[in-house]
Amino acid sequence: IFLCLDLILWFVRTLELFAAFEKLGPKLIMIFDTMKDFLFFVCFLLIFLFGYSISSWSLMTTDNQVSWNYNSDGSLFNATVSGAGSGLWTWQLLRDVINFGVWKIFGQVDSIDGTDAYSVVTFILTILFVAVANVLLLSVLIALFNITIQNVQMQSHRIWRYQRFLLVSEYNNKPPLPPPFNTIYYLYSIICYIIKKIKHYNQKHRDGIL
Structure with missing residues (x-):
């Protein structure tokens, strides 16, 4: 695993060589600056994602985990949780909850079966989440990217000269022998x-x- 991660970092590190080119150097700055905007976007998105995923998954699995006991007159007698509430938490549950909501961001919405109140509420929450994630938040992210790219483009030549100086200075101070x-x-x-x-x-x- 560590070797695979190290290989990825090595390939990313080779991008620094493009800093010496006038056309490609500013593009690297655009990539790294837009990644900063993306991190802020992810923070906002996680709030909506966890709110939707946890709520919807709880509604969808209520029938499998909670038993409602009614009297003969139709009034609620009591409610029991399967296994007395023990053994419900697993790491797979966390993965399922995140996996349930994260693909909705990319528009991959699965049909929600069932006609009970839980399924109806989950269906409504899914519509709201997809609308917010795909229409509102992604539009804001694209607007942030455009602003960042325009700011870098206006000072691209100065950025390239500075990057080239740093690259030449770095390799000038390195030892002549390789590791x-x-x-x-x-x-x-x-x-x-x-x-x-x-x-x-x-x-x-x-x-x-x-």
């Missing part, structure tokens, strides 16, 4: 630094005596 042979270079640099400090100390000591 793991750069350890030899670092050891050599440390030894040279120590020798330089010793010479400086001896020179300062001799000047003090004179």
